Amino acid sequence: MNAGRPGPSLRKDYADYYVIQSRWMDKDVYGHMNNVVHYSLFDTAVNGWLIEHGLLDPHKGAALGLVVESGCRYFSEMAFPDIITAGLRITKIGNSSVRYEVGLFRNDEDRASAEGFFVHVIVDAKTRRPKPIDDSARDALEALLVM
Amino acid sequence: MNAGRPGPSLRKDYADYYVIQSRWMDKDVYGHMNNVVHYSLFDTAVNGWLIEHGLLDPHKGAALGLVVESGCRYFSEMAFPDIITAGLRITKIGNSSVRYEVGLFRNDEDRASAEGFFVHVIVDAKTRRPKPIDDSARDALEALLVM
Amino acid sequence: MNAGRPGPSLRKDYADYYVIQSRWMDKDVYGHMNNVVHYSLFDTAVNGWLIEHGLLDPHKGAALGLVVESGCRYFSEMAFPDIITAGLRITKIGNSSVRYEVGLFRNDEDRASAEGFFVHVIVDAKTRRPKPIDDSARDALEALLVM
Amino acid sequence: MNAGRPGPSLRKDYADYYVIQSRWMDKDVYGHMNNVVHYSLFDTAVNGWLIEHGLLDPHKGAALGLVVESGCRYFSEMAFPDIITAGLRITKIGNSSVRYEVGLFRNDEDRASAEGFFVHVIVDAKTRRPKPIDDSARDALEALLVM
Numbered sequence: 001m002n003a004g005r006p007g008p009s010l011r012k013d014y015a016d017y018y019v020i021q022s023r024w025m026d027k028d029v030y031g032h033m034n035n036v037v038h039y040s041l042f043d044t045a046v047n048g049w050l051i052e053h054g055l056l057d058p059h060k061g062a063a064l065g066l067v068v069e070s071g072c073r074y075f076s077e078m079a080f081p082d083i084i085t086a087g088l089r090i091t092k093i094g095n096s097s098v099r100y101e102v103g104l105f106r107n108d109e110d111r112a113s114a115e116g117f118f119v120h121v122i123v124d125a126k127t128r129r130p131k132p133i134d135d136s137a138r139d140a141l142e143a144l145l146v147m
Numbered sequence: 148m149n150a151g152r153p154g155p156s157l158r159k160d161y162a163d164y165y166v167i168q169s170r171w172m173d174k175d176v177y178g179h180m181n182n183v184v185h186y187s188l189f190d191t192a193v194n195g196w197l198i199e200h201g202l203l204d205p206h207k208g209a210a211l212g213l214v215v216e217s218g219c220r221y222f223s224e225m226a227f228p229d230i231i232t233a234g235l236r237i238t239k240i241g242n243s244s245v246r247y248e249v250g251l252f253r254n255d256e257d258r259a260s261a262e263g264f265f266v267h268v269i270v271d272a273k274t275r276r277p278k279p280i281d282d283s284a285r286d287a288l289e290a291l292l293v294m
Numbered sequence: 295m296n297a298g299r300p301g302p303s304l305r306k307d308y309a310d311y312y313v314i315q316s317r318w319m320d321k322d323v324y325g326h327m328n329n330v331v332h333y334s335l336f337d338t339a340v341n342g343w344l345i346e347h348g349l350l351d352p353h354k355g356a357a358l359g360l361v362v363e364s365g366c367r368y369f370s371e372m373a374f375p376d377i378i379t380a381g382l383r384i385t386k387i388g389n390s391s392v393r394y395e396v397g398l399f400r401n402d403e404d405r406a407s408a409e410g411f412f413v414h415v416i417v418d419a420k421t422r423r424p425k426p427i428d429d430s431a432r433d434a435l436e437a438l439l440v441m
Numbered sequence: 442m443n444a445g446r447p448g449p450s451l452r453k454d455y456a457d458y459y460v461i462q463s464r465w466m467d468k469d470v471y472g473h474m475n476n477v478v479h480y481s482l483f484d485t486a487v488n489g490w491l492i493e494h495g496l497l498d499p500h501k502g503a504a505l506g507l508v509v510e511s512g513c514r515y516f517s518e519m520a521f522p523d524i525i526t527a528g529l530r531i532t533k534i535g536n537s538s539v540r541y542e543v544g545l546f547r548n549d550e551d552r553a554s555a556e557g558f559f560v561h562v563i564v565d566a567k568t569r570r571p572k573p574i575d576d577s578a579r580d581a582l583e584a585l586l587v588m
Contacts, residue, residue, distance in 0.1 A: 021168050024190040025328055029321045029499050031206055035508040035559070036319055036480040043171040043477060048228045058470050059178055067476040071512030081195045118476070172475055176352050176468045182361040182412070183333040183466055190330060205323050214329040218365035265329070315462050318484040325500055337465040342522045353472055375489045 008075045008112040009103050014087025015144045018045040022080040032077040038114050039070060042102045045086035046118070055140055063131060065098070065120030072116030078106045087112070089146040093138060096122045096130040100144075155222045155259040156250050161234025162291045165192040169227045179224040185261050186217060189249045192233035193265070202287055210278060212245070212267030219263030225253045234259070237291040243269045243277040245288060302369045302406040303397050308381025309438045312339040316374045326371040332408050333364060336396045339380035340412070349434055357425060359392070359414030366410030372400045381406070383440040387432060390416045390424040394438075449516045449553040450544050455528025456585045459486040463521045473518040479555050480511060483543045486527035487559070496581055504572060506539070506561030513557030519547045528553070531585040537563045537571040539582060 011017075020041050028034035050056035050065075058064060078084060087103040098120045103112035124131045133141070158164075167188050175181035197203035197212075205211060225231060234250040245267045250259035271278045280288070305311075314335050322328035344350035344359075352358060372378060381397040392414045397406035418425045427435070452458070461482050469475035491497035491506075499505060519525060528544040539561045544553035565572045574582070 019168075020170070021166075021191075023167070023187055024194045025187050025322060025330055027205075027323045028319060029323065029325050030505065030507070031323050034319055034484075035511060036477060036484060039477040039480055040170055040172050043475075044168075044227070047171045051228055058174075064471065066471070067515060069512070069514045070476060071510070073510045074508060080191070081198055172469060172477055174470045175466060176470065176472050177358065177360070178470050181337075181466055182364060183330060183337060186330040186333055190328075211324065213324070214368060216365070216367045217329060218363070220363045221361060313462075314464070315460075315485075317461070317481055318488045319481050321499075334464055334466050338462075338521070341465045345522055352468075374485070375492055 008115060009087070010110050010112075011085070011087055011103075011105055013089070013146070014103055015089045015146055016049065016087075018048055018086045018088060020044055020084045020086055022078065022082045022084060024080050027080050032079050035072070035074060038072050038074070038104060038116060041084060041086060041104060042070070042072075042100075042116050042118060045088060045102055046100050049088055049144075053140055053143075055137055062125055063122050064125050065122055066128070067118045068097075068121050070116065070118035072114055074114045075111075076106075076113045078104065078113050082106050088144055090141055090144040091117075091146060093133065093141055093145065096132050098122070098133070098141060155262060156234070157257050157259075158232070158234055158250075158252055160236070160293070161250055162236045162293055163196065163234075165195050165233045165235060167191055167231045167233055169225065169229045169231060171227050174227050179226050180229075182219070182221060185219050185221070185251060185263060188231060188233060188251060189217070189219075189247075189263050189265060192235060192249055193247050196235055196291075200287055200290075202284055209272055210269050211272050212269055213275070214265045215244075215268050217263065217265035219261055221261045222258075223253075223260045225251065225260050229253050235291055236293040237288055238293060240280065240285060240288055240292065243279050245269070245280070247291075302409060303381070304404050304406075305379070305381055305397075305399055307383070307440070308397055309383045309440055310343065310381075312342050312380045312382060314338055314378045314380055316372065316376045316378060318374050321374050326373050329366070329368060332366050332368070332398060332410060335378060335380060335398060336364070336366075336394075336410050336412060339382060339396055340394050343382055343438075347434055347437075349431055356419055357416050358419050359416055360422070361412045362391075362415050364410065364412035366408055368408045369405075370400070370407045372398065372407050376400050382438055384435055384438040385440060387427065387435055387439065390426050392416070392427070392435060449556060450528070451551050451553075452526070452528055452544075452546055454530070454587070455544055456530045456587055457490065457528075459489055459527045459529060461485055461525045461527055463519065463523045463525060465521050468521050473520050476513070476515060479513050479515070479545060479557060482525060482527060482545060483511070483513075483541070483557050483559055486529060486543055487541050490529055490585075494581055494584075496578055503566055504563050505566050506563055507569070508559045509538075509562050511557065511559035513555055515555045516552075517547075517554045519545065519554050523547050529585055530587040531582055532587060534574065534579060534582055534586065537573050539563070539574070541585075
């Protein structure tokens with residue numbers, strides 16, 4: 001990613017929040033949260049938010065979101081037993097895709113320890129082919145939209 | 148384990164509690180928490196409790212606990228986004244070992260969805276040889292002791 | 295581990311073998327394979343063997359195996375990038391349950407670094423109710439049976 | 442994924458290869474490899490290659506690599522029990538950083554199922570401050586360099 005990128009966001013730069021506990025196994029041999037775990041927290045925060053808001057039923061829903069791209073920048077370390085607040089925002093709602101951005105805030109810190117994103121393509125649960133996001137889902141997702 | 152075993156314990160059968168969130172990835176292809184994840188929750192609850200009570204510093208401490216045996220019985224399913232309360236108890240404190248038992252309670256349920264145990268051998272952080280549990284640690288661990 | 299327990303088995307004590315690579319993330323802050331990972335290897339070895347032998351189709355099969363109990367004893371450390379050979383044996387085939395035992399052998403070692411087991415209850419894929427193991431599956435599973 | 446982006450690379454577009462087995466737990470509730478697991482494979486392939494070539498000793502080495510950025514594009518599904526070949530290449534060796542790119546090839550397929558990257562900053566193992574890559578390491582890393 002390019003040199004002009006801004007540094008870590010603050011909590012206020014996100015539209016909603018989802019709290020996640022760290023686990024013992026999140027730490028790797030270097031004593032900090034392994035870089036892979038951050039993506040597990042992104043998945044948990046976004047899917048957790050979607051389920052809470054009635055936008056995802058992974059077992060019986062007609063549609064689900066598949067990740068087609070993801071990324072993360074790591075600014076500072078996290079470790080067990082940190083409590084992590086995931087800040088959530090959406091920066092683009094396309095015809096059948098959504099770009100989520102997630103900041104991970106360690107304990108009481110106001111500056112993100114890591115920031116990432118992923119792009120969901122919304123697909124039909126059976127055919128796994130892309131389908132347009134319906135209006136009610138679009139309205140609900142706009143709660144996270146940050147321009 | 149043998150036929151005479153009792154069914155799942157209740158919350159009151161444990162001495163202290165540690166709350167853990169489920170994660171999206173905890174679910175496997177069968178749509179429930181994979182049997183491996185339970186052990187990650189045991190580790191998190193026990194080590195989390197030890198750290199909170201000043202009994203474990205995994206980076207600088209003189210002693211640490213290595214797992215020499217573990218086990219779990221699974222009574223009913225858990226899934227994301229369940230909140231899991233881990234009930235904690237110790238049933239044996241030996242010269243240099245501790246047997247922890249952990250019950251996992253799903254959301255508001257009073258009967259454990261799964262119950263497991265592990266045995267820590269306390270070792271010197273450098274030599275990794277067993278060392279006796281000192282008196283102050285022994286006193287603190289007795290808070291979890293259930294006979 | 296009580297005194298009457300036998301020590302680690304040898305490779306020859308198992309009926310078949312399944313090779314698994316370790317991963318970077320398998321190591322925890324103590325620099326060795328975390329005790330949770332062993333259960334992931336048990337699952338992988340047994341389900342891998344079942345799929346290879348046409349005994350499990352996790353997506354379209356009429357039956358699947360749910361773990362109702364598991365356990366492990368840890369004898370010596372493993373780490374990344376070890377190649378692990380899982381020794382497999384069955385010690386009991388019940389009406390609708392199977393007890394698998396798995397030994398984990400590090401690189402060229404002949405003595406298990408860890409040994410565990412799990413009990414599968416065979417259930418109908420839709421109702422998740424126990425169902426009897428059919429004769430052809432029983433015959434195939436007997437390839438792993440060690441008395 | 443924007444329109445200007447190239448599609449998946451072929452095996453020949455990589456400089457070396459590292460074979461990794463999938464695991465049962467890699468699959469999520471949607472029946473395919475969860476998007477988080479890909480990053481675990483990147484870490485395993487790159488660190489495995491570095492260890493094999495004498496460029497990383499995570500326990501006693503004077504230097505280690507910390508991930509400061511990572512990303513992945515997902516083109517097609519993988520699942521257990523696939524054998525995955527990780528293609529490896531380096532596209533930039535800076536003063537104290539290395540950009541690795543990894544393609545994941547499912548079984549015998551020639552076109553990547555997913556492609557990702559991460560940037561290691563080389564740090565002193567004790568101070569965790571960036572340090573210049575020494576000449577012998579630089580020479581060895583050039584085996585993966587693709588311009």
